[in-house]
Amino acid sequence: MNVMKKMTLPKLLNILLPILFGILFLYVWEKNGLHYLMGLKKYQLPVPSQIAKALADNKTQLLSNARYTTAEALIGLIIGSLIGFFTAVMATVFPKWGYGGLTVLSAFNAVPIVALSPVMNNWFGMGMGSKIAVVVVTAMAAMAFNAYRGLNDLKPFSLDLMASYAATRREVFFLLRLPNSIPNILTALKISTTSSMIAAIVSEFFASYAGIGFELSNALKTAKMPLAWAYITVAAIIGIALHFIVSLVETYALKWHVSQK
């Protein structure tokens, strides 16, 4: 059947309306409508064309700092998720003693990232290491709790089924618990991509040598508003791209899952 024919009016509106709204919003912003509405001076809020110009003019600088921050976020995300997953496995294998590990991770996670970053600066200096450490702390709790849920919220009777096969604990883990936890692991990764970028950027605000957050606060200090917005734009694009990548992995890894129907 023709794809265009299936595109009914409501579906078309689903796509068109937000795009039209976005364009209208940018137009109003460009024509100083937001300045008028919020009583802002020109220098306080750059218009989209200025931001676009700042993006084009500072391409190399933006890209290298974006790479720096993304590296922090991704390395921290991977290490943090591994720690979180390991903790969840421990809590599953040793239900009595292991669960405390999850509580400890959530206690770490309760420390606001802004308070955590000076602590990490003391430990790891002002370079990438301290930012990665902050990301690790934010990523590990999300993974630990989601993975734990996936490893333990099993379908009713599935443990009985495995027991009827006289499956060993090892087999139960690899044949039942681990596959069951994959959707939860991917959910944790999705949550963590956003929070990792936030953690990396916010940590860079206060003490750093490079990165989106560092350059953003520099741009603000030197009143280069369009450049500051350019950095935020880049951060947003990276956030969306990372999310998109995890979603792609999800579609391929979870062909069997109901959420993909």
Added chain:
Amino acid sequence: MNTPEIRIENVSMVYSDNGASVKALDNVSIDIQKGEFISLLGPSGCGKTTLLRIIGDLLQPTSGNVLVCDQTPRQTRMDQKYGIVFQSPVLFDWRTISKNIRLPLEIMKVPREEQNRRIESLLELVGLSKFADHYPHQLSGGMQQRVGIARALAIQPEILLMDEPFSALDEFTREKLNEDVLQIWSKTNKTVVFVTHNIAESVFMSDRVCVLSPHPGRLSAIVDIDLPRPRTKEMRDWPEFNALVAKIRNSFEGV
């Protein structure tokens, strides 16, 4: 001859989904008299629930006419004359049992003292007076469904529509509730349309059983149940009862 309470004339229903269309009901006509207990019986896919929902104005037929109390289902619904019991109890978790029964009374702005009076007598009728202040999840499935029935009766509807109300319950609970519903019905004398896929249940409960066959949903027979009332559980062992069950079962094999 008085006019029927519910008149279903040449009703057809076609669902279209992604280009493919499924005929759920094909030219069904039934007249239901006031105070009658009638069952719509058939296997899944025969359109019995669809027909019930059309009577209750929850669905619009593709073609054909339905008149309820000499007006359209919509007008009857707007007059708040329907009491519907669904497959699941559809209770609101945040309301206690008595407040669940109160819900339609609040919507229909029944005076407060009248609300209390009705709730009290209905709780007694369904034997749940002790559980008035419990929340739904504290009750068993059978008890929850009895609350659903009490709620449907609360507004003193002209017509009671029951959509496989006991299909999720075990056989023991189901048979007990069958008797309870008949007892309540004999006291209130509503017109009842009862959807089920259980042959014995339909024979035990009804004045008439409308047998529907699937693909497309057609009315294949209307069987009069001439067992005396009140019905008792001993009747389930009567040869007449079993003969009726057999007759209905055979009417399916003919299709």
Added chain:
Amino acid sequence: MSASLKSKLPVALAWIIGVIAIWEIGAWSLVNIFHDPMATQKLPFLHDIVRVMAQNWASLMDSASVTVSKAALGFLYGSIAGFVIAIVMSLSRNVERVAFPYLIISQMIPILGLAPIIYNIVKDGDTARVVISAYITFFPVSINTLGGIKSVEKDRLDLMYSYAAGKFQVYRKLIIPSAMPYLMSGLKIAAPLSVTAAILVEMLGTDEGIGVKILYTLYYGAGGATMFWASVITSALLGILGYVLISLAEKLLMPWQNTTSKRGGEDA
């Protein structure tokens, strides 16, 4: 119930003692084994932190209450705005069409990164704390509430429809109560975030608040290290406090959720 508590208690105690022991041993080793010149900044003794917290309790609580009051105000505004937009989105298909994709995108982008820019526009620290806390709260609350509104069971809507209930009644008696648990999980996500947002603004430059304490004590190096840690722990406690308060409110507002599902007898 009490039996399982009895078996859990020693485990919990062992964990608490273990964590304290590791902390103290770590702090001791930094000083005596590694001879780290930054030892007090990296990890001061836990008992020192507790002592400093006790000594400076009044001043810590003063700062904390400033932070909390700003965060709470922002949290309140953000929650109301989020709730209202969710209701409006559910009422108007077109509003939902326009707003929903942007709400989803907001979950993917580092919105807290905008905080310094907003602060730069608003200038005033008090307003900035409220605005940024509100804005951080808004997104999870609106998305969760809308999710709750959309997951109202079809049967329940049919039931209300069969009563010919008006739109207002359907919202008041069905849709809003069933969206409550979802609203609450949105609030639980947002509460610690709003505290983080307020602290972030404080560290960007205001006069008072727990974030200011963190920043100032940092400048004193080893001398301020214990107080710095005391402030960091206080800030963590504030986030936890927000979460706990919302959970408590949830229990109070939704009594049907915490009555144990003890069934009232058999069918007879």
